[in-house]
Amino acid sequence: MSAISDQTLKSVLESAISRVAEARDAKELDEIRVAFLGKKGLVTEQMKRLGTLPPEERKTFGAQVNEAKNGVEDAIKKRGAELESLRYADLAEKEWIDVTVPGEPVKRGHLNPISQIQYELEDIFTSLGFAVVDGPHVETEFNNFEALNIPADHPARDMQDTFWTEDGNLLRTHTSCMQIRAMQRMKPPMRLIAPGRVFRYEATDASHENTFYQMEGLMIDRNISVSNLIHFMKTLLREIFKRDVKIRLRPGYFPFVEPGFELDINCLICGGSGCPVCKQSGWVELLPCGLVHPNVLKNVGIDPSEFTGFAFGLGLNRLVMMRYGIDDIRHFLSGDVRFVEQF
Ligand code: DAH
Numbered sequence: 100m101s102a103i104s105d106q107t108l109k110s111v112l113e114s115a116i117s118r119v120a121e122a123r124d125a126k127e128l129d130e131i132r133v134a135f136l137g138k139k140g141l142v143t144e145q146m147k148r149l150g151t152l153p154p155e156e157r158k159t160f161g162a163q164v165n166e167a168k169n170g171v172e173d174a175i176k177k178r179g180a181e182l183e184s185l186r187y188a189d190l191a192e193k194e195w196i197d198v199t200v201p202g203e204p205v206k207r208g209h210l211n212p213i214s215q216i217q218y219e220l221e222d223i224f225t226s227l228g229f230a231v232v233d234g235p236h237v238e239t240e241f242n243n244f245e246a247l248n249i250p251a252d253h254p255a256r257d258m259q260d261t262f263w264t265e266d267g268n269l270l271r272t273h274t275s276c277m278q279i280r281a282m283q284r285m286k287p288p289m290r291l292i293a294p295g296r297v298f299r300y301e302a303t304d305a306s307h308e309n310t311f312y313q314m315e316g317l318m319i320d321r322n323i324s325v326s327n328l329i330h331f332m333k334t335l336l337r338e339i340f341k342r343d344v345k346i347r348l349r350p351g352y353f354p355f356v357e358p359g360f361e362l363d364i365n366c367l368i369c370g371g372s373g374c375p376v377c378k379q380s381g382w383v384e385l386l387p388c389g390l391v392h393p394n395v396l397k398n399v400g401i402d403p404s405e406f407t408g409f410a411f412g413l414g415l416n417r418l419v420m421m422r423y424g425i426d427d428i429r430h431f432l433s434g435d436v437r438f439v440e441q442f
Contacts (some may be wrong), residue, residue, distance in 0.1 A: 115141070223339070238276045243273070274294065319391065323407045323408050332388065353387060356389025358389055386412070
């Protein structure tokens with residue numbers, strides 16, 4: 100018995116199969132399904148014929164219609180799967196991304212190395228109980244010089260060439276003036292640091308700038324001695340350079356301290372054997388410091404017989420230059436971003 104003997108049914112099936120094979124997408128395929136298998140579809144129409152047939156033909160025709168229906172369904176399913184995989188292949192061709200391609204770099208600004216080191220120092224000192232204080236760039240002659248035991252006729256004024264304003268004030272030549280402001284405002288005992296920008300009326304060269312950065316430190320208490328000073332300076336240097344640093348103290352003259360010292364560190368570039376950075380001496384001058392001069396304490400109303408203290412002045416540019424091997428201080432204010440971008 101031929102599977103499908105009825106001519107109409109046979110042609111319906113053939114046309115269904117060929118149209119399904121040609122369907123180009125899921126939508127078209129669904130239209131074909133409706134056209135053949137839907138309520139008014141061609142295959143469905145054939146099923147409806149069943150009732151009109153004489154009983155002896157019904158069984159055979161019924162089986163044939165069912166077979167045709169199944170055939171169309173299978174064809175639709177198969178074509179559907181085919182179309183789906185074609186669609187994915189097409190997507191993969193057109194819309195792929197290479198997840199191994201590196202991303203677009205996002206440009207981020209960052210802190211100038213001076214600020215970086217300043218913030219590091221602030222962290223170190225606040226962890227040791229020091230307050231961070233600030234002051235104005237334009238200072239009085241009293242705070243910058245007089246109170247620091249540098250009277251007008253004192254030769255030490257020549258050590259710091261000064262920008263004067265027309266009204267007799269000045270651009271602070273060092274951060275030491277912030278000691279005075281702090282001691283006028285606070286009562287001892289006290290520990291503080293005062294970082295900031297300072298100005299000198301100077302010709303510039305590789306190691307001189309008219310504008311640079313310092314950080315002043317001050318500790319006032321009862322019985323402060325040189326050993327307290329040494330202890331804090333060693334702690335400071337160990338924290339900055341992340342290792343024990345050998346130091347030596349030489350006498351140094353600064354009107355606001357007595358005794359005053361130059362604190363040198365063992366050259367970190369050559370380890371002390373001598374190199375151009377330490378001018379073959381094995382030592383680098385880093386940190387002037389000393390015990391606060393009794394006159395300075397008196398000038399701010401602190402009794403030097405009750406309180407003593409130490410002070411130090413750290414050159415931040417010098418510190419950054421040491422850390423990164425920078426050979427010219429003028430780079431800092433050159434405005435050349437290529438310099439800053441290196442850190
Ligand atoms: N103010 C001094 C300067 O700028 C540096 C200095 C020296 C500060 C000795 C101090 C100190 O506190 O004790 O040259």
